[in-house]
Amino acid sequence: MYSRAYKTIITLPPLVWVTLFLLVPYALLFAYSFWSVTPDQVVVHNWNLGNYAELLRTPVYLQVLFRSMRIALSVTILSLALGFPLAYYLSFHCHKHKSLIYQLVIIPLWVSYLVLAYAWKTILGSTGVLNTLLMYFHIVKEPVSFLLYSQFAVILTLVHIYTPFTFLPIYAALEQIPRHLIEASQDLGATPRQTFRKVIWPLSLPGVIAGATFAFVLSFGDFFSPLLIGGPGGIMISNVVYSVFGAAYNWPLGAAISFCMLVLVVALLQCAEHGERRWSFS
Amino acid sequence: MQPQRPQRSEELLFALRSWRFLLFAVFLTVLALGSGSCTKKEGNLNLLVWEGYADPLFVRGFEEKHHCKITASYMGSSDELVAKLRGGSASNYDVISPSSDVATSIVNAGLAAPLDVSRFPAYAQLSPQLTSLPLVKANGKVYGVPFLWGPNPLLYDTTVFPEPPQSWAVLWDPKYKGKVSVWDDLSTPYMAAQILGFDRPDPAAIYNLTDEQLEAVKKKLLELKPNVRKMWTTGGELTNLFQNHEVVLAMGWPLMTTQLRKLNFPIGETIPQENTTGWIDHLMITARSENKELAEKFVEYMIEASSQKLATDVTGYAPANPGAANLMTAEQRKLLHLDDIDAYQKRIIFWENVPRRAKYNEMWNEVKAAQ
DSSP: OOOHHHHHHHHHHHHHHHIIIIIHHHHHHHHHTTOEEOTTOOEEOOOOSHHHHHHHHSHHHHHHHHHHHHHHHHHHHHHHHHHHHHHHIIIIIOOSSHHHHHHHHHHHHHSOHHHHHHHHHHHHSTTSHHHHHHHHTTSOSSOOOTTSSSHHHHHHHHHHHHHHHHHHHHHHHHHHSOHHHHHHHHHTTOOHHHHIIIIIHHHHHHHHHHHHHHHHHHHHTOOHHHHHHOOTTOOOHHHHHHHHHTTTOOHHHHHHHHHHHHHHHHHHHHHHHHHHHHHOOO | OOSHHHHHHHHHHHHHHHHHHHHHHHHHHHHHHHGGGTOOOTTEEEEEEOTTTTOHHHHHHHHHHHTOEEEEEEOSSHHHHHHHIIIIIGGGOSEEOOBHHHHHHHHHTTOBOOBOGGGOGGGGGSOHHHHTSSTTEETTEEOOEEEEEEEOOEEEETTTOSSOOSSGGGGGOGGGTTOEEEESSTHHHHHHHHHTTTTSSOGGGGGSOOHHHHHHHHHHHHHHGGGEEEEEOSHHHHHHHHHTTSOSEEEOOHHHHHHHHHTTOOEEEEOOTTOEEEEEEEEEEBTTOSOHHHHHHHHHHHHSHHHHHHHHHHHOOEESSGGGGGGSOHHHHHHTTGGGHHHHHHTEEEOOOOTTHHHHHHHHHHHHHOO
16 A cells, blocks of 8 residues: 555645644734733733733724624625525526536636726726716716715625635535436425425535635635725724734734634634534435 | 565665655755845845835936845835834845834834944935934934925815815815715824814824823714715825715825826815824835945935935925925925925924824724724
8 A cells, every 4th residue: 555655745745834834823823812012012922811801891893893793694695695596597407508607607706806896896986887877867866875985885795706605515516416316306296395495405505504604704804895895984803903913013912803713713614514514415 | 585575675765765855855945935035135235115215217326326236125004014024024125114103113123223324425415304303213323314205185176175175174074974085094093183182282292192182083083984985095095086086085195196186187285274294204224134335325325316306206205305306397396395395394293103003093993993
């Protein structure tokens, strides 16, 4: 079989990679979150829980954390609402241009995130495509301002960006469903609705969970959308982390916030993995 | 027959060789990583400066004179500069151009090298209003030379305001609901502090506000929020906001006025009666630079009147060397207020180190997070 040397060579690079680029930075982040910073902006290694206390004491951090979760949840639900029917249609009812439509759906994945955000800017702005049209047809007299620089714009953009992320795993899950199971269900007299509820939906759950996790985790930590097209009151947790690290030079506090985010995300990933395993087919 | 033996030894040899190979690979990687800091050849300078501060228009002259190569990296914000310097890449750069808000903390952190001003003949020509400030001085030593400076003026769309607004208070006018942009920077809280009169009698007091004063500033800024369409973060973004008629009033930089005028946009720029904040960018040589001698020559070159004039042409900022004004047209002098420089500078409270920056930032985050 494989020699020990071969195994060493195969396992060593990923091990070094994980240690150097993941474990060590996380450990550093964790350590930083217990240190503090002097008014001269020098980090002192006096182990204490001050940063976590500050996190709980200052309402702004938790407030923004919850807002980010709320936005991420909205994005997840909307992405699923768009991604699932699309994947379902493509997998079961589309035969002719299947690969073409598939390509079209995942094109946003190949386009730079920033380009997508800027595109929405030109569509939603006061002198943008949408407002110009609305005014041209006399539907509104003044440009509608809530379209851009608002939470609406942030959620819209994130849904646009992350729908392919939910679409792909759901589509993969639906494609894997053996078609004879569906035929069996129909043979046994199930209505289409029953077939969907009792066969397709449970078997697609791993894909749904994977897609939802992608959408939630990625939009939870989003930084650019609130910055580029968010309103004056729409900052998210990553923007706060950025300003605490940057403008305030308070790396320990920034590390504490980041660590809380990390714990939240890891916990969510664990739950998702558990769910996927539980509902996975085979 | 001993079929197993040779195989085992071969395997062992292979393992040994692969270990050597691995060690060699690790060695190569370390070498490659390490050489990142060794790529600086003697006679070359690496800059970490604001965009436009290493324009070929004036840098090429120096390169030709001293047969060297200047490589510039640009920073997006003061924060980025500090993060890079503190993050351990200080040795990658020879010359930096921090603004006056972080200059002091860079000096205090020992990241800048002390300068012998007698080695800079042009230093004596610089505006004494700038060189006399304590920003870049510590322990009786000077750590930086002023390069360019400018205010954070009030910009307005002249089709909406035929006359320049008199006061920053216009930003709060309910008439301009959703038509205002402010800078996503501590300069906006400073401005609110000025409106509240916290800059009297001591202007520098806005950089040392008490908790009660910060609370008042926060309240004032929260009242401003319904009027704010977007908080801008880059110069180009504000230019765009005006162009697309998203806003008609903003706190900005002279750079945007220059840009918008080039685009024939009807833009006006004024310093309202409450005065405004502004910045001085200093050139500093990093403490760990290995090319200090060449860096000194470069700094001297950059503050000479002729290069200062070219730097002003590129950026639209005001030169630290008033001698540059003699090389300009009367119109350019007027545009930069160099014809009346003393009175103009008096209206600017230059950024200083804010000892309680974290507290300021927390308040500013609270303002930004409020809906």
